[in-house]
Amino acid sequence: MPSLKQRAACIGIATSPLSVRRDFMGQLTNSVPVSVRQQVDRLGSKFVHVNCIQVGSDQFTSADFVEIDRAVARTRDLYAAAGRSMGVGRVQHFVISTADARGRDVINSDGEAESLTDEWTVPNDALDLFLVRMYVGSTAGLSRVDGPCDKDAKGMDGSVVEMNAGGGLSDFATAHELGHYLGLSHRNNSTALMNPTIPNGGVITTSEADNMRDHCRMKNPC
Amino acid sequence: MSVLIGSRKDRTVSGAIAALDGKPTTLTTGTAIGILVEAAAASPGSQAGKRATTALTKALTGHEEPQVRVAAAKALGRIDAPAAVRALRRVADDEVDGQLVAAASEGLARLGTRADTRRLTGAADRATWEHAVTAAGVSTRLLAHRLGLRLDPADVALRLPGEDAPTLPVTGRIKARIHDVELPVPRKAAVPDPQWAALVPSDAAPVGAFDCGGRTHVVLATGDPARLREAPGVAGALLGTNESMGTTYVRWVVLTRPEGDGVAVTVARPTGEVGFVGTGSWGDDGSLTVTVEAVDAPGATAARATATLRGRTFTIDGRAERALTVPRLVPAAFAPR
Structure with missing residues (x-):
């Protein structure tokens, strides 16, 4: 049975000192129940690292932090329950202040979401997930389908998701948009995670999971 | 690609107003504002359009969340109706919150008239937040292009961010x-x-x-x-x-x-x-x-x-x-x- 420290080292987290909840699980609060044992097991499947980037970070509240934690936990659960299991590995948190965001903390069009990812990135091997508190319009996120892994490549190199504290929808939206980036398109089936309406059944089929597992952002099992 | 938020029942002007008022719905605040602006922009003179515009104006001035006020200002900038333009002008004239001034300026670039160039110049002069100064200047410039107004090319206040930056020669191998x-x-x-x-x-x-x-x-x-x-x-x-x-x-x-x-x-x-x-x-x-x-x-x-x-x-x-x-x-x- 692999140890926590082995798994932490495998996903590139310093093991000394190691905060299990913050570093290994990537949680910002103590509010969302998580299972360390389960996460250790899940890293035995293919997984993707994620950078959670708060845009307009000084306006994020403790309720938003809980929502982010819930989104990460839900995405892990949905990906683990996929037709072929996957994981979310290292989750690290970053911030863009309201001043530095220059108006992009309130996204008013898909073009602005794209601009955000054009201008910012975390130079590591994780998928950039830009979290905004307000995405005006009938949609609540934007991502490329089958996004690139080279962060020096042109074009949208991350996903943008509205983090609506208390709305209880950001978790599905996060899993959905990351699903796009990892290669999935929309489906009409109402139980599918990739159904464009949120919330949905959250199901990822085996063939979808195979598609995601083949994405260049996916890491081999620990 | 994107996701759609909310049930069909809630995706109405009434549902969106309820969501903005803090009542439990399946809509996020961003979606609620999106629904209102779509209704108002499509038909500003209709009953639903007027209700939506009024709700956005109310959110602009009275919502407790700063980002909701900003989102409402951005939304009003899409509604070609006198009530929306009046609300944006009030913000540009009087508001001290730089984020709101920036959002209202964007709206006036799209909806404003020649007279608004002076208003936007005043907003840029008055603003203390750097982004608000920039946004008001940008909006003046865009408004001038939209309306075909003559510009002074030497006026630094009308230069867009990055317009005077050096160009990048294509030298890469690939x-x-x-x-x-x-x-x-x-x-x-x-x-x-x-x-x-x-x-x-x-x-x-x-x-x-x-x-x-x-x-x-x-x-x-x-x-x-x-x-x-x-x-x-x-x-x-x-x-x-x-x-x-x-x-x-x-x-x-x-x-x-x-x-x-x-x-x-x-x-x-x-x-x-x-x-x-x-x-x-x-x-x-x-x-x-x-x-x-x-x-x-x-x-x-x-x-x-x-x-x-x-x-x-x-x-x-x-x-x-x-x-x-x-x-x-x-x-x-x-x-x-």
Whole structure:
């Protein structure tokens, strides 16, 4: 049975000192129940690292932090329950202040979401997930389908998701948009995670999971 | 690709108003504002449109969440109705919150009249937050192009962010050709998104598309380029596509102003950040040929392209580096409060 420290080292987290909840699980609060044992097991499947980037970070509240934690936990659960299991590995948190965001903390069009990812990135091997508190319009996120892994490549190199504290929808939206980036398109089936309406059944089929597992952002099992 | 939020029952003007009032619904606040603005923009004079505009005005002035007030200001900037314009003008005249001033300025660039240039200049002078100063200046400039108002090219307050940055020479070993491609969406679907439609000439139509390093741009061009000889204007826009929703959105607007015998060209995001600058010249047959180069900005790629618009025919040729020339900005690591 692999140890926590082995798994932490495998996903590139310093093991000394190691905060299990913050570093290994990537949680910002103590509010969302998580299972360390389960996460250790899940890293035995293919997984993707994620950078959670708060845009307009000084306006994020403790309720938003809980929502982010819930989104990460839900995405892990949905990906683990996929037709072929996957994981979310290292989750690290970053911030863009309201001043530095220059108006992009309130996204008013898909073009602005794209601009955000054009201008910012975390130079590591994780998928950039830009979290905004307000995405005006009938949609609540934007991502490329089958996004690139080279962060020096042109074009949208991350996903943008509205983090609506208390709305209880950001978790599905996060899993959905990351699903796009990892290669999935929309489906009409109402139980599918990739159904464009949120919330949905959250199901990822085996063939979808195979598609995601083949994405260049996916890491081999620990 | 995107996700849709909310049940069909809640995706109504009443549902959106309830959500903004804090009542439990399946809508997020951003979605609620989106529903209201769509209703009001589509039919500002209808009962539903008036209710939606009133709700947005109320959110602009009274909502407890600063970002909801900002989102309401941005939304009102899409509603071509006197009540919406009045609300934006009040913010530009009196508001001290820089984020609101910036959002209202954006709206006035789309809806304002000649008289609003003075108002926006005043807002830029009064604002203390750097982004608000920039946004008010950008909006003045965009408004001038939209309405064809004469500009003083030397006025630093009217320069767009990055417009005076050095251009990036294409020197990388691996280059991509910038070339014409088929339209990636049906012609009818190639339209500016409602957020920025007012910045694009109403007679603009799709004239082609081109690929630049794997990214496709749909080109909308004015049907009357000759007017660009006389005054600042908007020659057209470059659109991106959201394949799953079948929609397009404004990625860049192409601004021109007369310079010598030709035009100075600035290709900017609709929020004002400049991506490319160059010059254009007129052909004997009325065609317009422009050459632009990328400017130094975070996430920019060196590129140089020459495009010609002849009637409704568009051609382009150029080179770009395959990878980014200027690194993107890097967010700071999160530090628990």
